[in-house]
């Protein structure tokens with residue numbers, strides 16, 4: 682065939698059309714066939730408004746919203762499915778994990794934790810490098826919170842229902858005063874833990890470690906002197922515990938450990954089992970016991986764990 686300008690033109694158009702078909706039309710056709718996954722549900726208006734704020738403020742530059750099978754190290758609870766994203770335009774999968782993955786964020790914390798965290802992330806997480814979003818104002822922060830609490834869709838709704846159920850009880854217990862509140866808090870701790878002393882004896886090194894961990898993880902809520910008056914306090918209800926109320930109320934190292942490890946659902950108290958190794962939990966527990974409660978059972982032999990540890 683003779684390469685006339687018309688033939689070259691027609692050939693170029695054909696090549697372009699083929700490329701567009703493979704790169705645009707076929708994928709579009711294919712993704713349009715995606716069926717909603719079993720956790721899918723449409724967003725409410727507040728959640729959709731929050732998603733817009735998420736896009737406008739570049740949250741996607743630090744947070745992914747997709748857990749892959751290789752991400753089990755994150756403690757992944759659900760491998761993302763294309764059907765989770767059918768309503769998303771644009772999809773916010775993200776490629777950076779400067780902050781944690783948020784695809785299952787809904788119900789991880791109660792709403793009050795998010796209000797404090799968005800106002801200033803260092804209130805709840807003293808080492809955070811996430812920017813403060815107080816400038817958005819309360820209404821937008823509420824919408825943003827509604828959005829992050831919807832991540833995980835039906836699974837998130839189940840977790841939120843659990844948070845709200847426990848919050849009601851936590852608030853009721855708090856309003857009945859310290860005796861009833863401490864009793865309520867400790868009723869959730871299994872008996873073995875309630876009777877367990879901190880197996881590590883108090884040492885200068887252990888207290889120094891505990892002090893540092895307290896500053897890095899706890900101070901924004903429980904406050905520098907353990908009275909529950911950290912900067913997050915005005916946002917949280919029930920407010921962070923004033924540790925001094927625990928004195929002479931049956932507190933043990935085991936209770937402190939159990940609560941720090943698992944958190945207290947329905948309150949802003951997060952679980953720390955993903956952040957702190959076992960020894961660090963004992964150390965920060967003993968720091969709280971020695972300095973704020975003024976009553977420590979560290980190293981006492983009242984049964985429980987017999988550690989293979991030489992102080």
Ligand code: HEC
Nearest residue numbers: 735738739740743779780781789802806809810811812829
């Ligand atoms: C500069 C990076 C950065 C940006 C931008 C950013 N974050 Fe974060 N985010 C982090 C880091 C780091 C953490 C972990 C420490 C903490 O809790 O603050 C975090 C934590 C979080 C958490 C708590 C996760 C958990 O369960 O502990 C949520 C929710 C969150 N970010 C939402 C957002 C939203 C919504 C935006 C946008 C308005 C945003 N982030 C913008 C870095 C960022």
Ligand code: HEC
Nearest residue numbers: 805866898899902919920921922937940941948949950965
């Ligand atoms: C985001 C705020 C927040 C952070 C951060 C936080 N706490 Fe709490 N903490 C709370 C709240 C709220 C409660 C429950 C108050 C209530 O229900 O009366 C609580 C309760 C507790 C209890 C329960 C005491 C008991 O006798 O049952 C312990 C122990 C505790 N916190 C220790 C810690 C330690 C140690 C850290 C850091 C590793 C920490 N908390 C970080 C908010 C927080």
